[in-house]
Amino acid sequence: MTAAPRATELGLVGCHTCGLTCAIGQTRCxxxxxHLHPRKPDSLARSWALLIAALVLYVxxxxxxxxxxxxxxxGEASTILHGVVEFWKAGSWDIxxxxxxxxxxxxxxxxxxxxxxxxSARRKSPWARPQRARLYRLVELIGYWSMLDVVVVALVCALxxxxxxxxxxxxxxxxxxxxxxxxxxxxxxxxxxxLIWDADxxx
Amino acid sequence: xxxxxxxxxxxxxxxxxRRWSAGLIWLVPVVAALIGIGMVIQNWASEGPVIEMSFIxxxxxxxxxxxxxxxxVVIGLVESIRLAGDNTHVIARVNxxxxxxxxxxxxxxxxxxxxxFGTSGVSGIGTLLSGAYIGADIGExxxxxxxxxxxxxxxxxxxxxxxxxxxxxxxxxGSLDVGSPVYYRRIxxxxxxxxxxxxxxxxxxxxxxxxxxxxxxVNVSSRFWNASGVDLNLDAGGLKLNTQSLATxxxxxxxxxxxxxxxxxxxxxxxxxxxxxxxxQAAFAPPDGExxxxxxxxxxxLRGLSVGSQVDFRGIxxxxxxxxxxxxxVDKHSFPxxxxxxxxxxxxxxxxxxxxxxxxxDGNDQxxxxxxxxxxxxxxxxxxxxxxxxxxTGQLYIALDFIPGAVKVAxxxxxxxxxxxxxxxxxxxxQEQLTGIVDKLDRIPLxxxxxxxxxxxxxxxxxxxxxxEATLPQFNATLAGAQGTLGTAxxxxxxxxxxxxxxxxxxxxxxxxxxxxxxLTDYLGVHPESLLRGKPVDPALREAPENxxxxxxx
Numbered sequence: 001m002t003a004a005p006r007a008t009e010l011g012l013v014g015c016h017t018c019g020l021t022c023a024i025g026q027t028r029c030x031x032x033x034x035h036l037h038p039r040k041p042d043s044l045a046r047s048w049a050l051l052i053a054a055l056v057l058y059v060x061x062x063x064x065x066x067x068x069x070x071x072x073x074x075g076e077a078s079t080i081l082h083g084v085v086e087f088w089k090a091g092s093w094d095i096x097x098x099x100x101x102x103x104x105x106x107x108x109x110x111x112x113x114x115x116x117x118x119x120s121a122r123r124k125s126p127w128a129r130p131q132r133a134r135l136y137r138l139v140e141l142i143g144y145w146s147m148l149d150v151v152v153v154a155l156v157c158a159l160x161x162x163x164x165x166x167x168x169x170x171x172x173x174x175x176x177x178x179x180x181x182x183x184x185x186x187x188x189x190x191x192x193x194x195l196i197w198d199a200d201x202x203x
Numbered sequence: 204x205x206x207x208x209x210x211x212x213x214x215x216x217x218x219x220x221r222r223w224s225a226g227l228i229w230l231v232p233v234v235a236a237l238i239g240i241g242m243v244i245q246n247w248a249s250e251g252p253v254i255e256m257s258f259i260x261x262x263x264x265x266x267x268x269x270x271x272x273x274x275x276v277v278i279g280l281v282e283s284i285r286l287a288g289d290n291t292h293v294i295a296r297v298n299x300x301x302x303x304x305x306x307x308x309x310x311x312x313x314x315x316x317x318x319x320f321g322t323s324g325v326s327g328i329g330t331l332l333s334g335a336y337i338g339a340d341i342g343e344x345x346x347x348x349x350x351x352x353x354x355x356x357x358x359x360x361x362x363x364x365x366x367x368x369x370x371x372x373x374x375x376x377g378s379l380d381v382g383s384p385v386y387y388r389r390i391x392x393x394x395x396x397x398x399x400x401x402x403x404x405x406x407x408x409x410x411x412x413x414x415x416x417x418x419x420x421v422n423v424s425s426r427f428w429n430a431s432g433v434d435l436n437l438d439a440g441g442l443k444l445n446t447q448s449l450a451t452x453x454x455x456x457x458x459x460x461x462x463x464x465x466x467x468x469x470x471x472x473x474x475x476x477x478x479x480x481x482x483x484q485a486a487f488a489p490p491d492g493e494x495x496x497x498x499x500x501x502x503x504x505l506r507g508l509s510v511g512s513q514v515d516f517r518g519i520x521x522x523x524x525x526x527x528x529x530x531x532x533v534d535k536h537s538f539p540x541x542x543x544x545x546x547x548x549x550x551x552x553x554x555x556x557x558x559x560x561x562x563x564x565d566g567n568d569q570x571x572x573x574x575x576x577x578x579x580x581x582x583x584x585x586x587x588x589x590x591x592x593x594x595x596t597g598q599l600y601i602a603l604d605f606i607p608g609a610v611k612v613a614x615x616x617x618x619x620x621x622x623x624x625x626x627x628x629x630x631x632x633x634q635e636q637l638t639g640i641v642d643k644l645d646r647i648p649l650x651x652x653x654x655x656x657x658x659x660x661x662x663x664x665x666x667x668x669x670x671x672e673a674t675l676p677q678f679n680a681t682l683a684g685a686q687g688t689l690g691t692a693x694x695x696x697x698x699x700x701x702x703x704x705x706x707x708x709x710x711x712x713x714x715x716x717x718x719x720x721x722x723l724t725d726y727l728g729v730h731p732e733s734l735l736r737g738k739p740v741d742p743a744l745r746e747a748p749e750n751x752x753x754x755x756x757x
Contacts, residue, residue, distance in 0.1 A: 041671055042228065045228060045229070046228045049229045049231050049232050050228070050232075052232040052235075053231040053234070053235035053236075055233060055234035056235040056236050056239050057235045057238070057239065058238060060238070060239055060242050063242075064242070076267075076268055139416075157611075164332075176720040179235075181233070183235075
């Protein structure tokens with residue numbers, strides 16, 4: 001529909017690293033010597049693999065306790081959802097909401113959005129392309145904010161070390177949670193947004 | 204456009220490498236899945252049995268937080284707490300660890316560790332801050348059990364502690380309680396584990412545990428006694444205060460020892476049974492054997508005699524009072540007191556044995572034998588007396604003694620229980636004598652004496668009034684007269700009184716007369732002849748003899 005020509009049509013390929021426009025026959029970028037691909041190699045497969053791995057790890061990250069806090073000798077290990085419920089019950093619904101959004105809503109949204117992008121890119125669906133592209137940028141943007149939980153646990157455990165009065169220790173769950181975040185970020189990176197538009201070729 | 208899309212073939216040489224890396228990337232979810240499955244397996248493998256235990260209250264317990272500990276090692280976690288169906292207790296559901304499956308056996312015990320402040324000490328202080336936890340004790344059984352009844356207080360002995368368990372039979376528990384210490388030579392060597400009444404409710408069975416190095420001191424001859432409180436002794440040696448430790452004064456305790464003398468010192472076996480005596484003296488006393496029951500009838504008041512008072516035979520305590528009842532004698536219209544006593548024949552020592560041999564061995568009727576033995580003694584004056592044991596407190600004891608000159612009484616050997624005749628005690632006799640004195644005092648006619656005295660006093664009063672009215676004025680007049688007389692006398696003897704002057708004149712006259720007489724005698728001494736011849740005329744003395752002659756003539 002749009003008349004704008006594609007890079008392949010013009011016999012050009014963009015370098016992923018430095019952005020130099022090269023002739024399509026070259027294997028390496030003449031400026032930075034990185035490999036040249038018209039599209040990210042195996043983008044969909046990589047994204048899928050990383051996304052599935054993240055999804056698998058998301059289960060233990062929510063099941064296992066993320067932090068063990070001990071106040072005046074009585075300790076308690078809490079999972080993410082447990083913490084949300086505790087804060088909610090204690091009346092701090094704002095903090096509860098924040099933790100819920102950062103730890104549950106965002107990762108879940110990422111899974112859904114990436115899954116949807118991957119499926120639609122595989123099908124080369126022409127549906128709502130500009131919106132999908134915007135959605136992808138959004139996912140990339142909010143990706144690292146999911147590390148909020150990991151940062152909080154790291155901070156609390158580093159600061160709250162009062163021996164008998166109170167201590168906080170990280171638990172296995174937070175490692176899995178961190179892995180989930182990292183894997184979803186990689187999955188998002190592996191996805192080539194240009195695939196959203198490639199369907200035009202078939203259309 | 205469609206044509207140019209198919210023209211993207213040139214970068215074909217890189218296909219090989221792409222496939223390799225494409226295969227590699229799928230390792231990531233595989234590894235993730237493996238980790239996930241590993242976690243599940245590990246979780247499943249570490250999952251121990253789930254057991255339920257009931258407690259009276261869930262105080263201090265929290266679902267998901269309260270831990271189950273054995274020797275301070277966490278072996279499980281309380282998963283949930285709920286009320287039992289009938290609301291009488293709570294049921295805690297506990298997730299035991301895999302390696303703690305040995306605790307889900309029939310004889311494992313669970314209890315809540317809370318801070319406890321008791322007379323026997325303080326425990327569970329650590330839980331003040333950390334909150335309560337459930338203590339566990341493993342058993343030996345291998346029988347799997349899932350539902351437990353939690354103990355309400357920590358067990359005194361944890362399974363596997365070296366030592367021995369013994370059972371003591373006692374009449375009552377005294378101030379003892381679970382956890383009360385057991386002492387041997389004033390060292391704490393064990394503690395009371397549990398106690399229970401026997402089925403008839405007559406005796407306490409007290410379980411104690413003696414710790415390992417000391418359990419060998421418990422031998423078959425050991426005697427156990429209740430060492431609670433203070434043992435105060437006042438005897439010829441002075442005042443003695445005996446306690447095991449200050450703690451036993453407050454909380455009570457047990458002690459054991461082997462009585463002195465040659466004894467069988469074979470260590471007692473685990474679970475051996477002993478008798479628990481009230482005090483050390485009772486414990487060391489020779490065994491009493493079966494008691495005999497006697498009854499006595501006292502006519503006087505027995506204030507000061509109580510159940511448990513001693514029965515004494517020539518200074519040896521041979522029994523004790525077990526009952527004091529009031530009776531009514533229809534014939535005499537009196538209220539006799541029936542005192543029941545038990546006598547321990549073994550306390551008579553050799554005497555008891557010798558006497559026992561005299562009794563016929565025919566029947567099992569203990570009373571008959573007793574009556575047979577006592578009858579001749581009563582004939583010889585055996586009587587029971589309530590005597591004062593302590594003058595300060597007025598406590599009485601029953602003394603059995605042969606009273607010389609006791610009033611003969613009829614002894615009925617057929618009476619059941621055997622009744623021993625009594626005689627009033629020394630104190631009673633004193634009382635009688637006092638009563639006699641008081642009677643005599645009573646017989647003095649105090650009233651008549653009083654009346655007489657009264658009339659006498661009235662008469663005296665009348666007399667006095669008479670004296671006052673009649674005699675005194677006369678007396679006054681007499682006195683006035685006397686005073687006048689005295690005044691006159693005084694006037695008479697005054698220096699200027701005529702009497703005095705006359706007297707002085709008379710005296711002077713007499714003096715002169717005496718002088719003339721002396722002159723005469725002197726003259727006569729010189730001229731004795733003048734008596735016959737008269738005085739020679741002497742012109743010098745002519746005047747003088749005229750005077751003398753006048754004076755001497757009369």
